[in-house]
Amino acid sequence: MNFSNLIKIAVRALVRNRLRAVLTMLGIIIGVASVIAMLALGEGSKRSMRQEMSNMGTNMIMVMPNFMRRGGVSLGSSSSMALKMSDVEAIRNEAVNVAAVSPEVRASGQIIYGNQNAQSTIYGASEEYMEIRKLNIKTGRVFTSQEVKSMAKVCLVGQTVIENLFGEGVDPVGFNIRITNIPFLIIGTLEEKGESGMGQDQDDLIVAPYTTVQRRLAAIDYINGIYASATSEEKSPEAITEIEEILRRTHKLNDSDENDFRIMSQSELMSTMTSITDIMTYLLGAIAGISLLVGGIGIMNIMFVSVTERTREIGLRMSIGGRGKDILRQFLVESIILSILGGLLGIILGYLIAKGAGSLMDTPAYVQSKAVILAFIVCFIIGVFFGWYPARKAASLNPIDALRYE
Amino acid sequence: MEKTIIKIAGLRKDYHIGEVTVHALRGINLSIDRGEFVAVMGMSGSGKSTMLNILGCLDVPTKGEYWLDGVDIRTLSKDQLARLRNQKLGFVFQAYNLLPRTTALENVELPLFYNSQVKSKERKERAIRALEAVGLADRMHHMPNQLSGGQQQRVAIARSLVNDPVMILADEPTGNLDTRTSFEIMELFQDLNERGRTIVYVTHEPDIARFATRNVVFRDGLIQRENMVTERLYARDVLKNLPVENIEEFETK
Ligand SMILES: Nc1ncnc2c1ncn2[C@@H]1O[C@H](COP(=O)(O)OP(=O)(O)OP(=O)(O)O)[C@@H](O)[C@H]1O
Ligand SMILES: [Mg+2]
Numbered sequence: 001m002n003f004s005n006l007i008k009i010a011v012r013a014l015v016r017n018r019l020r021a022v023l024t025m026l027g028i029i030i031g032v033a034s035v036i037a038m039l040a041l042g043e044g045s046k047r048s049m050r051q052e053m054s055n056m057g058t059n060m061i062m063v064m065p066n067f068m069r070r071g072g073v074s075l076g077s078s079s080s081m082a083l084k085m086s087d088v089e090a091i092r093n094e095a096v097n098v099a100a101v102s103p104e105v106r107a108s109g110q111i112i113y114g115n116q117n118a119q120s121t122i123y124g125a126s127e128e129y130m131e132i133r134k135l136n137i138k139t140g141r142v143f144t145s146q147e148v149k150s151m152a153k154v155c156l157v158g159q160t161v162i163e164n165l166f167g168e169g170v171d172p173v174g175f176n177i178r179i180t181n182i183p184f185l186i187i188g189t190l191e192e193k194g195e196s197g198m199g200q201d202q203d204d205l206i207v208a209p210y211t212t213v214q215r216r217l218a219a220i221d222y223i224n225g226i227y228a229s230a231t232s233e234e235k236s237p238e239a240i241t242e243i244e245e246i247l248r249r250t251h252k253l254n255d256s257d258e259n260d261f262r263i264m265s266q267s268e269l270m271s272t273m274t275s276i277t278d279i280m281t282y283l284l285g286a287i288a289g290i291s292l293l294v295g296g297i298g299i300m301n302i303m304f305v306s307v308t309e310r311t312r313e314i315g316l317r318m319s320i321g322g323r324g325k326d327i328l329r330q331f332l333v334e335s336i337i338l339s340i341l342g343g344l345l346g347i348i349l350g351y352l353i354a355k356g357a358g359s360l361m362d363t364p365a366y367v368q369s370k371a372v373i374l375a376f377i378v379c380f381i382i383g384v385f386f387g388w389y390p391a392r393k394a395a396s397l398n399p400i401d402a403l404r405y406e
Numbered sequence: 407m408e409k410t411i412i413k414i415a416g417l418r419k420d421y422h423i424g425e426v427t428v429h430a431l432r433g434i435n436l437s438i439d440r441g442e443f444v445a446v447m448g449m450s451g452s453g454k455s456t457m458l459n460i461l462g463c464l465d466v467p468t469k470g471e472y473w474l475d476g477v478d479i480r481t482l483s484k485d486q487l488a489r490l491r492n493q494k495l496g497f498v499f500q501a502y503n504l505l506p507r508t509t510a511l512e513n514v515e516l517p518l519f520y521n522s523q524v525k526s527k528e529r530k531e532r533a534i535r536a537l538e539a540v541g542l543a544d545r546m547h548h549m550p551n552q553l554s555g556g557q558q559q560r561v562a563i564a565r566s567l568v569n570d571p572v573m574i575l576a577d578e579p580t581g582n583l584d585t586r587t588s589f590e591i592m593e594l595f596q597d598l599n600e601r602g603r604t605i606v607y608v609t610h611e612p613d614i615a616r617f618a619t620r621n622v623v624f625r626d627g628l629i630q631r632e633n634m635v636t637e638r639l640y641a642r643d644v645l646k647n648l649p650v651e652n653i654e655e656f657e658t659k
Contacts, residue, residue: 001519001520001522002522004526005519005522005526006518008526012512013509014509016505016506016508017507061449106422123434154506181520213523213628309506312503313505315503316503316505316516317516318488318491318571319491319497319503320491320492320497320520321488321489321491321492321493321517321521321569322488322492322514322520322521323484323485323488323489324484324485324488325485326488326520361641398464398465398466398493399464399465400459400465401465403464403499403503
């Protein structure tokens with residue numbers, strides 16, 4: 001049998017069994033589409049997370065008091081007061097691999113402007129804080145070291161705070177607001193940062209001199225954290241070691257004592273985040289794999305259900321002169337056509353689903369060619385195998401046995 | 407050309423079903439000459455279909471010789487057998503065995519698809535000619551389920567003719583048909599036989615067997631007797647003398 005006859009026979013057989021062909025293809029389409037969509041969403045969120053992380057500065061180092069020690073038993077409030085302004089000074093003066101350092105003092109409270117009010121967090125910091133945390137000024141200016149020293153009642157506001165208090169698009173520089181009843185002058189606004197990877201609003205903040213926040217708002221003499229930036233990303237590990245040594249000394253810890261602080265670096269955080277999104281990708285991949293399996297079982301089911309009719313067809317074809325290999329080739333071509341067609345439709349559908357779901361969930365989906373190829377190959381193999389396998393059995397029968405099959 | 411087209415000797419066919427062995431054929435010797443028109447008769451289960459399937463190379467004997475057109479079929483591979491079926495034999499089944507959801511024309515074309523010498527234009531022409539020969543030129547594009555039993559059987563006969571076989575084998579071709587349609591099928595076979603084709607068919611009805619030139623009667627897997635048909639019937643005459651009303655009266659009684 002020549003090639004054009006082969007194609008003609010296969011196409012006729014497919015058209016004759018339209019419903020079966022469509023159902024088989026549906027299995028392949030669903031399988032391919034789900035694998036592609038799932039992996040695209042996983043990869044997309046991973047990428048946007050990574051993007052965001054590097055926006056936050058890859059050489060940032062954070063120091064937090066260590067609340068939890070020994071089997072998760074909290075050692076009470078004293079440990080949360082472990083960090084002092086003197087620690088910041090020590091780091092600033094001694095650590096050579098640290099470019100900038102700032103304390104962080106947090107307070108939350110009610111913000112009032114006219115008859116509007118909102119709840120927000122006030123971050124007390126020194127002027128270096130802006131650069132370390134990659135916060136940019138949109139309008140106005142940052143407070144000066146002089147203002148920090150003099151406990152000036154000035155602040156910078158984030159976009160969410162502006163929206164809540166003044167309405168969108170208003171530039172509130174020069175306005176007076178009250179934070180827990182203490183009047184503050186707005187001297188600058190912060191550029192929008194959007195949501196963080198964990199869904200946190202990064203624009204709902206007010207930044208003020210740490211001295212002001214510490215004394216006037218929080219009424220404490222310790223600080224909540226230290227933010228530093230290494231001179232470069234590569235120097236980050238050395239900077240961390242330095243900071244650790246300095247803090248152990250200033251905290252007068254013996255060699256046997258555990259740290260009463262925790263140091264985290266952005267690159268460390270990033271690898272944690274990456275492994276989280278990796279797990280998510282694997283999870284999505286597993287779901288996709290299951291739907292692939294379901295699709296495959298669907299194909300199998302349809303093929304086996306139609307085996308009786310097809311075996312008779314094979315018997316007839318053999319009785320009028322079809323050779324075993326003619327029959328096998330016909331079935332192979334049939335399933336290749338179905339798999340390719342189904343695979344292509346599946347790729348298109350998967351792409352559309354990924355884009356649609358991505359824009360709904362606000363994570364850009366990223367369709368990797370790797371995923372497309374993987375999904376296609378798997379479905380192709382399933383489709384071709386289950387199209388070909390029953391045919392192989394039937395083609396090995398005597399024509400009369402195939403004709404009598406039930 | 408040799409006179410004998412079929413020669414079988416000591417042909418046996420056993421079926422094993424679990425512990426039980428069914429001896430469907432128990433040593434058949436038979437030879438059929440080119441151009442003969444043979445009717446195979448016998449009780450149900452006597453092995454007629456089994457033998458016809460072996461003659462048509464659809465099945466293989468357990469033991470014994472089968473020479474078809476001077477070729478020992480035991481020496482042929484599966485592919486060579488397929489080629490033989492494709493180019494020398496035409497088989498008509500009692501159950502028609504047409505491809506469902508496929509037009510009469512495409513059904514008749516089917517054997518020619520497996521013959522790479524036949525180009526697509528010729529394939530179609532030959533299929534149309536075969537359908538014309540069985541009187542179904544106007545039903546070419548009908549599906550099997552749009553045709554009556556007799557028409558489906560005629561499509562099946564057209565399919566067996568289309569490759570211009572030297573021999574046509576038919577297993578109870580009139581088994582499901584009424585008297586008149588049976589005679590029409592016989593007329594078709596007699597026409598084909600007159601034009602030189604060897605025909606072997608199985609039938610239960612003594613009347614239908616009288617259209618042949620020779621009868622072979624089976625019993626329990628053996629040939630019980632063979633005889634030449636003395637008062638042969640000619641379907642053309644029989645149909646002429648068969649008034650339409652009579653049949654209807656007969657059938658409504
Ligand atoms: N595939 C098979 N498996 C097992 N036994 C079979 C098979 N085909 C036929 N037989 C047995 O072989 C014997 C002959 O069967 P065959 O079909 O040749 O009879 P037949 O003469 O054509 O009968 P009928 O007139 O009813 O069609 C029967 O006993 C039957 O049961
Ligand atoms: Mg029979």
